Amino acid sequence: MKKQDSSPRKLRLPHLTAGRIASIAASLLVLALLVGLGIYLNAPKPGDIPTSTSQMIFAVARVNDVLMDNAQADDWSEGRRLGTQLLELEICSGEHKGEFLEAYNYLNAYTNLDAKENTRLIVQLGYDDSGALYVVNIFNYDRWQVVGAFVLVFALVMVLVGGWKGVKALLGLLFTLACVWFLLLPMMLQGVPPIPATVAIIALTSAASLLLLDGPTLKTLCATLGCVGGVAVAGISAAVVGTLTPLNGFNTENAEALVLRAADGGLEISGLLVCGILISSMGAVMDVAMAIASSLHELHTHNPELSPLGLFRSGMNIGRDAMGTMANTLILAFAGSSLNTLLLFQVYDYPIMQLLNSDLMSLELLQGVAGSMGIILTVPIVAALSGYIMGRKRKQN
Structure with missing residues (x-):
């Protein structure tokens, strides 16, 4: 009967052969070229005029107090409360962080941001003719904390179940999303024929994702x-x-x-x-x-x-x-x-x-x-x- 070796096992690092080093160098070179292309495609061009949307001011706001609320549950909207609220909001992000503003919140069956104390909202800010800050529009709930936590849970589950391959799958997913957002869409907007551009990005992201998984x-x-x-x-x-x-x-x-x-x-x-x-x-x-x-x-x-x-x-x-x-x-x-x-x-x-x-x-x-x-x-x-x-x-x- 063989005696089991009780000595601690050393972590075996992958052997870096000349071929493996060449593959890593080529991958880094391709990645650097893609990053450079992304920077070029997304850089502002001479003569570009900012869109009206890009100049809007959005911020996270917390409901400090509900000053007035006449909203009531309605039958035809499946119990959603319809009416008007007057909210006292504390701005929680941006250059106006810490300021307090009042804003009306109009509840209907479709835009129904029913606010309570400590509810976090996304608001659009603006300046009146005198330069005073006011809330132009209550845009939506601040959902990113919940959505971000859900994304983190998804990533954690993938890593726990998939192990090292789960990490590689996440990296492949991030690479694909980055290529679509920073390469494909800007290429289309600059007049590159969309079908060849899409085929090229699909070939690139497919190869990268599968290479990450299995080499x-x-x-x-x-x-x-x-x-x-x-x-x-x-x-x-x-x-x-x-x-x-x-x-x-x-x-x-x-x-x-x-x-x-x-x-x-x-x-x-x-x-x-x-x-x-x-x-x-x-x-x-x-x-x-x-x-x-x-x-x-x-x-x-x-x-x-x-x-x-x-x-x-x-x-x-x-x-x-x-x-x-x-x-x-x-x-x-x-x-x-x-x-x-x-x-x-x-x-x-x-x-x-x-x-x-x-x-x-x-x-x-x-x-x-x-x-x-x-x-x-x-x-x-x-x-x-x-x-x-x-x-x-x-x-x-």
Whole structure:
């Protein structure tokens, strides 16, 4: 019977080979280039005029006292209190922190910020003709403390359950959000064609997220190529159907407001519909791609003699189980985002011909079906790539 070694184990650091050092250096170089590009795209340009919204003054305010309250519960609004309040507010942020102001708060069924003592609100501040500070508008509740705590709980759960891979997944998510906000959107606003820009960002963020999770492995390569291929299928199918119907970015929400901005900065609105479908389908497609690539990698590891055709067949069998649930998830997500409008269609008993040909229903169907098409065709793409690449490695060995 072997004696167990009771000495404390030393933490083993990863061995830094020349290849690993080169990979780290290349990653840092790419990251530095992306940061530089983001700074350039977001820097103010000569001749830029600040928007009226950017010059508004918002602050967090705490209700110090409710000076008057005639609001009463109303039946038709499901018990929401309707009426008027006069609030004494203490400004809690900004250059006017510590000042006290009075403001009327008008409660109706839709903008119903029912305030009590110590309620925290977001208010818009302004100056009257004499230069005195006053509350222009009570904008909303200060929700960020609760929302921020919920985000922290989500991150903690991901780390506790996923361990080191959970940390990597969080870093990948942050990288994706940063690329969309600081790279993709500014590129669109400066006139870069939106569809190629979106495809480039999707390829970049998919590769970065999967590399963070598993490093430069064969399954990462297969999953990344499959993800880009599946998203491309979703975009191409949406573009084809949108051209035939026709449907484009001008049919989407807030297109009218964007038209004014497009005239100044070269924003191409017509391609925004396809871009939205590419971005929204990316997560589900990435999930399917990595699931199949990871499964086939495990099969290849435990049975290196599996042929490319055998790996492909296994990938198809695995993918058939995954694609059904993922397609349902994507279509139901699009339907859930328009639940209120769908209820109105039922309330007013729209004729089926008008319903099916409305912009909203056509857009929802196009987004859901195009995204699901991308998920479905991701399965054979990843299965074929994994079978060829991993099976080819078997032959070489």
